[in-house]
Amino acid sequence: MADSDELMVFGVWTSHYSRRVELALKLKGIQYQYFEEDLSNKSPLLLKYNPIHKKIPVLVHNGKPVAESLVILEYIDETWKNNPLLPQDPYARAMSRFWAKFIDETIVALALKLRAGTEEEQKQTIEELRKHLKVLENQLEGKEFFGGDRIGYLDVMATVIAFWLVVAQEAMGGLEVMTEERFPILYKWIGRITKIDVVNEWRPPKEKLIEYLKARFASPKSV
Amino acid sequence: MADSDELMVFGVWTSHYSRRVELALKLKGIQYQYFEEDLSNKSPLLLKYNPIHKKIPVLVHNGKPVAESLVILEYIDETWKNNPLLPQDPYARAMSRFWAKFIDETIVALALKLRAGTEEEQKQTIEELRKHLKVLENQLEGKEFFGGDRIGYLDVMATVIAFWLVVAQEAMGGLEVMTEERFPILYKWIGRITKIDVVNEWRPPKEKLIEYLKARFASPKSV
Known part of the structure; x- marks a missing residue:
């Protein structure tokens, strides 16, 4: 720069x-x-x-x-071409972009519905969310990071799961959409990215985010 | 290839x-x-x-x-690097991607609402759609194509206006969301892309599309 x-x-x-x-x-x-x-x-x-x-x-x-x-x-x-986020190969780039959209349009969209509707509807949302998280987790199979052997574009996108969804379910009183038992590969990845200094210093402070989310969830109008 | x-x-x-x-x-x-x-x-x-x-x-x-x-x-x-669709400059690429999302998420999303709701709501949708079409039209000011002096990525995206929206308003019985008077720059662009052989041969046959849309609109459930 x-x-x-x-x-x-x-x-x-x-x-x-x-x-x-x-x-x-x-x-x-x-x-x-x-x-x-x-x-x-x-x-x-x-x-x-x-x-x-x-x-x-x-x-x-x-x-x-x-x-x-x-x-x-x-x-x-x-x-800024250093430390590339997207892979170089066009097909690998397309896959990164596809799964990035999947995270925003499917996983985040479902997560935002977690507090809406009846108890029965919430159960359905949780089931659906778990199904899609499993599909995403399968993309990590045998890899250190979504980006392969180093953190990349899709890892950046997936931090919403590691540091928002995992925290939100705690703020919702232990909804347990995700547990280490259900998603061992995702949780190992969360452990791995948390060890990266840049990531660890960047992520929102957990307790502060829980406090913020609890206050927000206490308002009946928010979802 | x-x-x-x-x-x-x-x-x-x-x-x-x-x-x-x-x-x-x-x-x-x-x-x-x-x-x-x-x-x-x-x-x-x-x-x-x-x-x-x-x-x-x-x-x-x-x-x-x-x-x-x-x-x-x-x-x-x-x-396939020949006839590049996106511009080469990173900022110009970002702008193309921004307006492509705008076409899908704002213009197309509003167009799909044209047949929903009361007459009053439809009027509001038309007004909103015109406002956003004008914002998009401003991007064409002083240029032959959205891509500059040749057809590119954003032109490909905007063909949904040229060959779908313009046809759909006719199929809806002359809704006149767009007219040449209101959108002279967009209509000149439509004339320009229609003269490109590849585009002209590719676009859906107008009469056939009108027929299809009329049949679809006749079903009360569709929007």
Whole structure:
């Protein structure tokens, strides 16, 4: 990164969507200025840089904004080539992108439904979520990381399971969607990425996140 | 493409999600075998190649399947480098990807709501859709194509407006979401891409699509 480069990230500390952007930058050793947003009172800068969606995350590189977390991750990987996040082979890249979408559109989408509906519906959501987590876990079989022998794009995406879903189920009073017994390969991977200094320093403090989630779940309107 | 390459596309003739994959291949001059799917009775091959989502489109390259249309487009562009679809500059690539998501998640999502709800709600949907189409149209200002001076990735994505939305509003009895007066730049672009032989031969026959949409809209359950 050129010394003159100016890099800003607009995010929310509890959001994986902005945290994933920060992790990508940290894995590449890129310095940036972080702006914590209050979503109930968005900053003029956020509205200026993401006028279309008015959402976090936004990355601003030398004054030029990029929105949408998956778009930002690709931009980071294409702009700073060291420590590549995506694999080089086109088919392996396609598979990483496919499973990244799967994490956001299937696993995260189901996780957000965990507190909605009746007890019976919750049970169904848990079953469905477990089924899809198992499908994802199978992608790790025989590998150290989703990215192969080192942490990569799909690992960055899957940290939402390691450090959000696992914490959320605790905040929900021990829902046990995931246990080490049910998902031994995923839990071994969680242990492995937690040992990486950059990851460990980056992840949201567990107790603070539990506290935040408990307060949020206490409000009947939130899901 | 090596002579020994085997390429298959699974799609539905009325679906832009599979047609966009076909257009990308055609723009690169790549031969493929096309399999029309009956979504009410999916083929064993489709279920084999997309066991996770069981959806079209699927591209199968030498036996290896890729699903999800945006993932497929990137795969095609990275595998066959001639006639690049995405621009080369990382920031321009990010912008193409941002607007591609905007087309799918904002414009297409609103278009699919056009027939839902009360008359008042429909009016609101039309207003919202026009507002977002105008935002997209502004991206074309001063350019021949979304891709600049030649057809590219975002043009492929935006053909859903040129050859689906424009046709759908006719099939809905002249809804006039878009008119040449309201969207002169978009209509000029439509005229421009229609003159490209590959595009013109690829697009679904207008009368046949209108007939299909009218039959579909006649069923009260569809949107």
